[in-house]
Amino acid sequence: DIQMTQSPSSLSASVGDRVTITCQASHDISDYLNWYQQKPGEAPKLLIYDTSNLETGVPSRFSGSGYGTDFTFTISSLQPEDIATYYCQQYDNLLPLTFGGGTKVEIK
Amino acid sequence: EVQLVESGGGFVKPGESLRISCAASGFSFSDEWMSWARQAPGRGLEWVGHIKSKVHGGEADYAAPVKGRFIISRDDSENTVYLQMNSLKTEDTAVYYCATDHWNWGQGTLVTVSS
Numbered sequence: 001d002i003q004m005t006q007s008p009s010s011l012s013a014s015v016g017d018r019v020t021i022t023c024q025a026s027h028d029i030s031d032y033l034n035w036y037q038q039k040p041g042e043a044p045k046l047l048i049y050d051t052s053n054l055e056t057g058v059p060s061r062f063s064g065s066g067y068g069t070d071f072t073f074t075i076s077s078l079q080p081e082d083i084a085t086y087y088c089q090q091y092d093n094l095l096p097l098t099f100g101g102g103t104k105v106e107i108k
Numbered sequence: 109e110v111q112l113v114e115s116g117g118g119f120v121k122p123g124e125s126l127r128i129s130c131a132a133s134g135f136s137f138s139d140e141w142m143s144w145a146r147q148a149p150g151r152g153l154e155w156v157g158h159i160k161s162k163v164h165g166g167e168a169d170y171a172a173p174v175k176g177r178f179i180i181s182r183d184d185s186e187n188t189v190y191l192q193m194n195s196l197k198t199e200d201t202a203v204y205y206c207a208t209d210h211w212n213w214g215q216g217t218l219v220t221v222s223s
Contacts, residue, residue, distance in 0.1 A: 034211055036153075043205055043213040044153065087153055089211075096171045097143075097155040 006100025112214030130206030
């Protein structure tokens with residue numbers, strides 16, 4: 001199985017701060033990586049697909065980058081509505097599909 | 109607009125069976141691979157399995173913890189995907205989500221396995 005190591009597991013930042021989350025794959029997954037936002041009691045929402053493509057309607061303060069085994073998710077200016085848990089997910093051809101452990105983002 | 113509505117969750121005892129459904133609309137269902145994922149209370153996300161579109165063979169693949177116990181099927185005439193869960197264990201307790209190939213998710217349905 002491809003393991004996805006996501007860090008940090010939680011972070012606290014101020015409104016307007018730049019927030020960065022990383023995800024490391026145990027094997028090369030090319031650019032087959034999604035990023036999700038999940039708010040309490042809600043389903044995950046796709047924010048970024050294929051590493052860096054912004055889903056329709058998602059604010060441009062969200063971005064993603066990387067290739068192979070190392071990936072980064074960035075919120076350029078944290079907003080109060082961004083409080084959530086964020087997950088990476090790989091969907092390389094090798095099953096099973098796997099998720100990172102999640103990063104809980106809070107406002108300082 | 110893509111809509112996925114899961115139903116059929118509930119409370120069951122260990123060893124029992126349950127079938128949950130996911131009704132889809134707003135896209136060409138028969139062309140889409142459909143996935144199930146789950147989230148245990150307070151935990152992260154876990155892929156359960158997927159079913160390919162008929163044009164890709166229609167087979168299903170499963171995660172190791174559910175292989176041999178869970179069966180994914182689809183009815184393209186009803187735009188519905190099913191998850192048949194047999195020999196349920198307490199560790200199967202979770203919110204179960206269906207998702208499209210482009211990872212639009214339903215709202216989930218809670219399955220609780222407890223004696």
